[in-house]
Amino acid sequence: MSRLSLTTTLAAILVAVAWLATPAMSQTDVVVKPTSYDFGGVPSGSVTVTIRNDGFSLYEVKIEWQKGSSGNFTSAPATPYWTVLSGLLGNPQLDVKITYTSSGPGVSTATLLVSVSDLIGQLLQVVKVELSGGVEAEPEDPKDLEINIDIKPGGNPNSINLKSKGVVPVAVLTDGNFDASAINPETVTFAGAKPVRWKMTDVDDDGDQDMLFHFNTQDLLDLDENSTEATLTGQTGDGQPIHGTDTVKIVPGSSRPSRAPGKHNGVASTWGKIKAK
Numbered sequence: 225m226s227r228l229s230l231t232t233t234l235a236a237i238l239v240a241v242a243w244l245a246t247p248a249m250s251q252t253d254v255v256v257k258p259t260s261y262d263f264g265g266v267p268s269g270s271v272t273v274t275i276r277n278d279g280f281s282l283y284e285v286k287i288e289w290q291k292g293s294s295g296n297f298t299s300a301p302a303t304p305y306w307t308v309l310s311g312l313l314g315n316p317q318l319d320v321k322i323t324y325t326s327s328g329p330g331v332s333t334a335t336l337l338v339s340v341s342d343l344i345g346q347l348l349q350v351v352k353v354e355l356s357g358g359v360e361a362e363p364e365d366p367k368d369l370e371i372n373i374d375i376k377p378g379g380n381p382n383s384i385n386l387k388s389k390g391v392v393p394v395a396v397l398t399d400g401n402f403d404a405s406a407i408n409p410e411t412v413t414f415a416g417a418k419p420v421r422w423k424m425t426d427v428d429d430d431g432d433q434d435m436l437f438h439f440n441t442q443d444l445l446d447l448d449e450n451s452t453e454a455t456l457t458g459q460t461g462d463g464q465p466i467h468g469t470d471t472v473k474i475v476p477g478s479s480r481p482s483r484a485p486g487k488h489n490g491v492a493s494t495w496g497k498i499k500a501k
């Protein structure tokens with residue numbers, strides 16, 4: 225036996241083995257449409273899957289949900305369901321109405337199996353109808369974290385004279401729930417004002433580092449003579465929103481004078497500072 229004919233013989237044997245190992249699954253005249261459908265981001269909807277015998281043979285068709293679980297999908301007729309399709313006998317087609325109902329945020333999927341057999345029960349063909357519906361759940365907004373602030377640390381009441389050309393110190397205090405060093409100072413706003421400077425320091429002398437901000441009194445545009453409290457808002461370095469509120473006592477009669485914005489006085493080098501715009 226020549227090398228060529230040996231190779232050819234081995235190849236023929238391999239093909240024969242492969243053929244024997246494959247389940248006998250021949251094509252039929254049965255056509256399934258559509259074989260996939262996405263209901264998209266709607267609360268409910270329906271689609272008709274048509275199973276049609278385009279030939280003259282008799283086929284038994286069975287529909288069922290894969291692994292028995294349809295989730296948000298139902299069918300009419302209900303599964304499992306068998307019928308015989310025959311062009312000659314006048315019933316070539318089965319229409320299956322699939323209804324999708326959302327159960328909330330998130331994507332649902334299901335697979336309807338369409339099995340086609342001959343009349344002695346030999347399975348000829350399996351078609352999968354892949355169904356999906358729903359929208360991806362929106363990531364929840366990070367919860368706004370309440371933090372502890374102290375306006376005019378060490379002083380009480382927190383008197384503010386809106387006529388003052390000076391600054392108001394506001395401390396964000398570190399405690400068991402919050403580490404003040406996590407704040408991104410550039411995101412901080414207090415009563416409508418951006419800080420003119422800040423630094424880490426142990427404001428309340430309890431051994432941990434707090435963040436001390438200074439705001440120009442003239443920038444506190446959210447305050448007026450009737451204000452009784454003021455709020456600091458901002459974010460941590462990784463985007464967690466924060467807010468803290470403390471009381472204020474506005475000096476009576478201290479209505480706001482007009483001003484030229486943007487001028488700040490001498491700043492120590494240890495202070496952080498918003499960059500000049």
Ligand SMILES: [Ca+2]
Nearest residue numbers: 375376377379
């Ligand atoms: Ca205070």
Ligand SMILES: [Ca+2]
Nearest residue numbers: 398399430432
């Ligand atoms: Ca502390």
Ligand SMILES: [Ca+2]
Nearest residue numbers: 426428430432
């Ligand atoms: Ca402290």
